[in-house]
């Protein structure tokens with residue numbers, strides 16, 4: 001770790017030591033990351049990955065931390081945070097947007113609206129970055145990134161640039177090839193269609209209002225706790241088992257939407273995991289359905 005830090009200093013790559021992850025996750029939970037790198041370019045990501053390999057330091061990419069539950073003891077690794085400074089969004093042609101992985105999905109939706117491009121309205125309100133969105137194949141209200149994302153640029157495990165396109169991205173429900181390949185997504189190519197700005201704006205407003213109406217946005221969370229089990233909705237199953245409002249420490253099954261575990265104040269990772277365990281055991285026992293976590297537990 002010491003050599004890696006020296007390398008970053010020499011190469012003027014921004015980093016923080018012992019940075020509390022609670023400041024970088026929408027759950028506001030998690031101990032410190034031993035090292036957090038804040039790259040401003042794909043080249044800096046590549047250099048960091050190569051140096052991590054050389055010095056034997058584990059690394060992981062994060063975006064906005066909106067799908068993460070970080071361990072209370074923190075992350076003894078190099079966290080590469082793709083965010084501010086690596087968030088450029090531009091038009092490649094009339095209907096194609098290129099977004100750096102650190103760009104918030106919401107920023108890209110607004111950019112699409114400015115250029116009267118339709119197809120991304122579903123993502124307005126998903127609080128993730130483009131990189132996290134591609135990794136998760138984020139989706140909502142009948143749309144998913146898979147519908148518009150045709151290529152991702154990345155830095156591979158050897159620190160070399162590369163890309164995946166089309167079927168090779170293996171985009172499916174809350175899954176992509178990036179779950180398995182260890183690459184860091186650096187840029188997204190999105191194919192949209194010319195549309196009517198007022199219609200696009202109206203759709204975005206409608207979907208945002210639906211979120212505000214249904215989701216417990218007033219509390220920290222990481223969105224839907226569990227994936228949608230085939231043929232069911234996790235929230236409905238959890239509510240049907242009488243678990244709305246169930247609490248462990250500071251973690252609670254939201255009273256507004258049972259599909260969300262919220263941090264109602266002072267929740268630890270341990271609280272959330274204990275509550276999720278109780279919820280999935282109860283749902284399995286009462287309904288026979290197995291719930292799978294959508295939230296990524298990280299240490």
Ligand SMILES: Cc1cc2nc3c(=O)[nH]c(=O)nc-3n(C[C@H](O)[C@H](O)[C@H](O)COP(=O)(O)OP(=O)(O)OC[C@H]3O[C@@H](n4cnc5c(N)ncnc54)[C@H](O)[C@@H]3O)c2cc1C
Pocket residue numbers: 026060061062063064065066067068082101125126127128129130131132133134135136137138139140178183184185186215217221222223224296
């Ligand atoms: C209130 C709320 C509402 C939500 N609503 C939705 C919704 O409607 N639909 C939906 O799909 N999700 C939703 N989410 C979950 C979350 O916003 C998405 O999963 C989002 O895509 C995660 O992006 P992120 O940048 O925050 O990723 P992070 O949480 O930072 O990371 C998630 C995973 O992606 C990996 N990752 C992140 N960036 C990269 C990268 N550049 N390269 C490689 N791997 C990377 C991380 O290692 C981690 O495993 C919601 C969350 C909240 C808090």
